[in-house]
Amino acid sequence: MNGYIDSHQHFWQLSRGDYDWLDNSPERIRKDFLPDHLRPILTDAEVIGTVLVQAAPTEAETSFLLELAERTEFVAGVVGWMPLDAEDAADKIDRLAENPWFKGVRPMIQDIADDEWMLKPELDAPLKRLIRHGLCFDALVKPWHLPNLLRLLKRYPKLRSVVNHGAKPDIASGAFDDWSRDIAAIANETGAFCKLSGLLTEAGFAAGISELKPYVEHLLECFGPERLMWGSDWPVLLLAGDYRGWLSMVKEFTSRLGEPDKSSIMGGNCAKFYRLESRRTDRRLLRLHPQDNILVCCQSLAKAERISVEGVRVELPTTVETGHKIASSAISKGEKVIKYGVPIGTARVDILLADHVHLHNLKSDYVASHHRGGKRATGTRA
Amino acid sequence: MKGWLRKDGRKGIRNVVLVAYLVECAHHVARAIVTNADATEVQLIGFPGCFPNDYALKVMASVCTHPNVGGVVLVSLGCEGFDRETLAECVRGSGRHLETLVIQQSGGTRRTIDLGSAAVAEIRTKLSSPDCEIDIPDLVVGTVCGGSDGTSGITANPAVGHCFDQLIAEGATCIFEETGELIGCENVMMARARTPELALEIESSLTKAANYYSILGFGSFAPGNADGGLTTQEEKSMGAYCKSGSSQIDGLIKPGDVPDKGGLYLLDVVPDGEPRFGFPNISDNAEIVELIACGAHIILFTTGRGSVVGSAISPVIKICANPETFAMLSADMDINAGEVLLGDKTPQDIGEDIHRQVVAVARGDETCSEALGHQEFILTYKTFEPIGPACLPRR
Numbered sequence: 001m002n003g004y005i006d007s008h009q010h011f012w013q014l015s016r017g018d019y020d021w022l023d024n025s026p027e028r029i030r031k032d033f034l035p036d037h038l039r040p041i042l043t044d045a046e047v048i049g050t051v052l053v054q055a056a057p058t059e060a061e062t063s064f065l066l067e068l069a070e071r072t073e074f075v076a077g078v079v080g081w082m083p084l085d086a087e088d089a090a091d092k093i094d095r096l097a098e099n100p101w102f103k104g105v106r107p108m109i110q111d112i113a114d115d116e117w118m119l120k121p122e123l124d125a126p127l128k129r130l131i132r133h134g135l136c137f138d139a140l141v142k143p144w145h146l147p148n149l150l151r152l153l154k155r156y157p158k159l160r161s162v163v164n165h166g167a168k169p170d171i172a173s174g175a176f177d178d179w180s181r182d183i184a185a186i187a188n189e190t191g192a193f194c195k196l197s198g199l200l201t202e203a204g205f206a207a208g209i210s211e212l213k214p215y216v217e218h219l220l221e222c223f224g225p226e227r228l229m230w231g232s233d234w235p236v237l238l239l240a241g242d243y244r245g246w247l248s249m250v251k252e253f254t255s256r257l258g259e260p261d262k263s264s265i266m267g268g269n270c271a272k273f274y275r276l277e278s279r280r281t282d283r284r285l286l287r288l289h290p291q292d293n294i295l296v297c298c299q300s301l302a303k304a305e306r307i308s309v310e311g312v313r314v315e316l317p318t319t320v321e322t323g324h325k326i327a328s329s330a331i332s333k334g335e336k337v338i339k340y341g342v343p344i345g346t347a348r349v350d351i352l353l354a355d356h357v358h359l360h361n362l363k364s365d366y367v368a369s370h371h372r373g374g375k376r377a378t379g380t381r382a
Numbered sequence: 383m384k385g386w387l388r389k390d391g392r393k394g395i396r397n398v399v400l401v402a403y404l405v406e407c408a409h410h411v412a413r414a415i416v417t418n419a420d421a422t423e424v425q426l427i428g429f430p431g432c433f434p435n436d437y438a439l440k441v442m443a444s445v446c447t448h449p450n451v452g453g454v455v456l457v458s459l460g461c462e463g464f465d466r467e468t469l470a471e472c473v474r475g476s477g478r479h480l481e482t483l484v485i486q487q488s489g490g491t492r493r494t495i496d497l498g499s500a501a502v503a504e505i506r507t508k509l510s511s512p513d514c515e516i517d518i519p520d521l522v523v524g525t526v527c528g529g530s531d532g533t534s535g536i537t538a539n540p541a542v543g544h545c546f547d548q549l550i551a552e553g554a555t556c557i558f559e560e561t562g563e564l565i566g567c568e569n570v571m572m573a574r575a576r577t578p579e580l581a582l583e584i585e586s587s588l589t590k591a592a593n594y595y596s597i598l599g600f601g602s603f604a605p606g607n608a609d610g611g612l613t614t615q616e617e618k619s620m621g622a623y624c625k626s627g628s629s630q631i632d633g634l635i636k637p638g639d640v641p642d643k644g645g646l647y648l649l650d651v652v653p654d655g656e657p658r659f660g661f662p663n664i665s666d667n668a669e670i671v672e673l674i675a676c677g678a679h680i681i682l683f684t685t686g687r688g689s690v691v692g693s694a695i696s697p698v699i700k701i702c703a704n705p706e707t708f709a710m711l712s713a714d715m716d717i718n719a720g721e722v723l724l725g726d727k728t729p730q731d732i733g734e735d736i737h738r739q740v741v742a743v744a745r746g747d748e749t750c751s752e753a754l755g756h757q758e759f760i761l762t763y764k765t766f767e768p769i770g771p772a773c774l775p776r777r
Binding site: 283284286288296297298299321322323324325339340341342343344345357358359362363364365366 | 532533536540566567570610612614616623628722724725729
């Protein structure tokens with residue numbers, strides 16, 4: 001893998017008005033944080049993709065995040081909020097699942113007064129619907145939620161779940177034992193993943209490697225390099241540090257691991273868990289063979305519609321109907337156009353990524369056999 | 383899976399009794415016998431022509447001794463040109479229960495219907511229960527497309543290709559055909575041939591098909607194809623050709639040739655010689671009959687616009703390419719390959735669905751067309767020369 005994937009970051013735009021929790025937050029994070037703010041930081045840190053996570057308990061915010069994902073080249077997926085205990089929650093999940101950027105749901109369990117909320121029977125159908133769609137469940141929990149979370153995850157062993165921020169142990173006050181026992185139970189008795197993020201914030205502003213070390217070591221030991229994923233929790237992270245600083249701490253914590261394990265924690269696990277790879281190409285486009293340089297449209301796509309071709313987001317230059325083809329890479333004049341893994345003709349002109357490929361720019365190489373001369377057309381016995 | 387072991391070593395997944403008319407003049411009597419039996423395993427087939435034809439005899443002999451067939455009642459008028467004796471000898475030699483009725487010698491319509499009904503009843507009492515284990519390597523699976531539209535080549539056909547690859551890897555025998563719709567794929571197909579000599583035979587068969595269709599006045603690429611997104615002849619043909627998957631092509635066969643065990647075979651359905659009897663295949667079922675004559679136990683039929691047919695003798699699994707068609711005709715369709723267009727599944731996923739369905743049908747599950755009573759059969763005149771020695775390199 002070239003470059004890291006940040007499994008956890010947020011954007012917010014205060015004028016949208018649904019970030020109640022920010023009202024009491026320090027000024028440092030009580031301002032807009034949008035893709036243009038993060039982009040240079042990511043470039044600097046060699047982070048190629050992020051998972052954008054909800055920060056407000058509203059469906060409007062989820063729509064906002066999905067729109068941001070649509071037009072932000074580094075956002076690889078969105079974990080949104082929806083009312084998981086609503087009567088029509090399963091239907092809402094069906095609709096959200098249609099969006100290729102939607103990867104999972106995060107109820108704000110840490111802010112819900114009822115610690116047993118997650119075990120409510122109303123959640124049964126929606127959780128099963130998440131499983132059916134292969135969507136993920138982000139558990140934003142505090143240490144005291146862990147026993148209930150364990151019951152929940154054992155009830156739904158197929159639910160793809162990830163504990164956020166190591167369940168936010170109270171590092172600042174040095175609490176360790178109950179947390180370490182309960183998080184170990186989650187790791188040992190379920191298939192849950194865990195995000196290596198948010199810990200600096202729990203440790204307080206002056207904390208460093210030594211304060212965090214026992215907690216990170218414990219998470220590494222419990223979940224192993226196969227189920228731990230690095231995340232920044234930016235911009236919340238700014239309460240306790242900065243992006244580069246946290247990234248170097250994580251690198252320090254994982255320095256004794258081999259390259260493949262490091263690479264898993266720094267991006268591979270996240271891509272696998274949220275299935276980021278599989279949806280890099282728009283699901284409205286069909287790749288029939290790995291060697292193809294065209295994609296087939298599964299539905300008609302309008303001019304200027306934004307599509308995603310293996311992670312590259314482009315605007316469609318023309319309307320393209322169902323069954324028609326667009327270029328999945330630039331194809332030079334004279335180059336073969338490949339579909340089903342075989343040449344179906346030659347490009348008449350230079351074809352750009354996402355261009356409609358059809359009669360105007362593709363010509364057949366086929367020469368009718370009875371025009372090839374010399375060959376008897378009857379019988380099969382040559 | 384349980385099946386029926388036949389004398390030639392092949393195994394059947396069904397055990398049907400065929401009532402076969404040997405000329406159109408015997409059609410009514412044969413049909414009445416089948417109607418009297420009122421059982422799905424008693425099925426009507428036949429050849430309508432009065433003049434003799436080697437191809438028709440070969441196909442009739444092949445289907446009457448198909449592993450899915452347990453008994454046969456031949457119904458002849460008496461004076462037709464069909465070589466009744468040779469067919470009867472062939473069926474008898476295969477160890478199957480046989481009765482031959484000649485209307486002119488049996489006292490006419492009513493008497494022959496009575497005799498035929500009694501013969502069917504008697505054969506049915508003698509039919510055995512499944513007596514052997516069947517595994518994937520025992521299966522011969524054919525594929526055909528009909529009522530194609532713009533979706534066929536991107537959903538159902540590639541899915542069948544994936545299923546074929548899986549079946550062949552597991553030792554099954556698979557057959558694809560429609561050389562007339564493969565024009566433009568010559569080079570790709572030749573590259574997949576088991577031997578260079580077989581590659582030349584494949585090329586010749588496609589040249590023959592191209593010539594045959596151009597004489598009949600049919601080009602393969604129509605303006606409607608371009609509206610549906612197809613740009614070139616080779617692209618259109620690939621849409622049909624991808625049903626064959628990506629395995630090596632082990633042979634080229636003609637109707638009635640039973641391929642070697644295991645592997646992928648191209649069935650050449652275009653007659654040899656100058657066009658003499660009209661269209662190579664007058665409808666989809668003519669191709670299905672030819673696949674069955676080559677031993678196919680199961681037919682994978684892909685359709686975009688929505689064919690509803692089944693077949694006598696071998697179950698037809700219908701794979702609907704177009705999600706809108708599926709919504710309209712879902713009771714006729716076994717597999718909804720249109721899910722690919724909804725982004726829910728890949729052609730590979732559908733291929734696995736088809737594979738599961740093949741196993742279920744081989745185990746005895748009814749296909750939609752079987753449940754609905756479809757038992758189509760059609761056989762007309764053709765002329766073929768025998769295949770050359772390079773066509774089956776492993777033999």
